[in-house]
Amino acid sequence: xxxxxxxxxxxxxxxxxxxxxxxxxxxxLMPARHLAQLPPIGSDVLIHTYMQVKEDDQQLFGFLxxxxxxxxxxxxxxxxxxxxxxxxxxxxxTASELHFAVVxxxxxxxxxxxxxxxxxxxxxxxxxxxxxxxxxxxxxAGFDRLQQGIPAEDTEMxxxxxxxxxxxxxxxxxxxxxxxxxxxxxxxxxxxxxxALTNLM
Numbered sequence: 001x002x003x004x005x006x007x008x009x010x011x012x013x014x015x016x017x018x019x020x021x022x023x024x025x026x027x028x029l030m031p032a033r034h035l036a037q038l039p040p041i042g043s044d045v046l047i048h049t050y051m052q053v054k055e056d057d058q059q060l061f062g063f064l065x066x067x068x069x070x071x072x073x074x075x076x077x078x079x080x081x082x083x084x085x086x087x088x089x090x091x092x093x094t095a096s097e098l099h100f101a102v103v104x105x106x107x108x109x110x111x112x113x114x115x116x117x118x119x120x121x122x123x124x125x126x127x128x129x130x131x132x133x134x135x136x137x138x139x140x141a142g143f144d145r146l147q148q149g150i151p152a153e154d155t156e157m158x159x160x161x162x163x164x165x166x167x168x169x170x171x172x173x174x175x176x177x178x179x180x181x182x183x184x185x186x187x188x189x190x191x192x193x194x195x196a197l198t199n200l201m
Contacts, residue, residue, distance in 0.1 A: 002060065006046045012038060017062065019045060028062035029083075032091040037064055052083055061087060071095040078127045080120065089113050089124075101172050102128045108170040157184055160192035169200060
């Protein structure tokens, strides 16, 4: 198994990065987000990889962040979701965003990924929750809560998020909208809702 590849970035295509490592060019399929973050061609890169081996084919999938690789491995364990589907999912969402969506049961946000319908998104939530133990779930919820900029004790912000969810927005989108408000921690729930709705439009 190839855990990572370090070398010179030789080429970038629509879905692949080519890395020259020791005179061998490795074609690595990557999420669109990661391809956009790559340095200029000729730069040194380190890409964390997963190798899929089939009878008639071998493919490398790569990520700039190890966290994305960990989530990728969990996603491809979901029945009906292959590496290409997992790659598409991580092109649309960061690992922490996907982790949060699973923890909060936000299948709506996951289903916004091309090729991932509502039933598949619900299956991802159900099966990935089963793959995380309770400690991981708590750690993920706490990590993402801090990442979203909402302190655990801030009930006004939490109430605003829940109100936006009740209006039909996904929990992830609601979190992002509330987090984007300057000085959100000093506002009441009604003002937060009003300003968040402006961000969501």
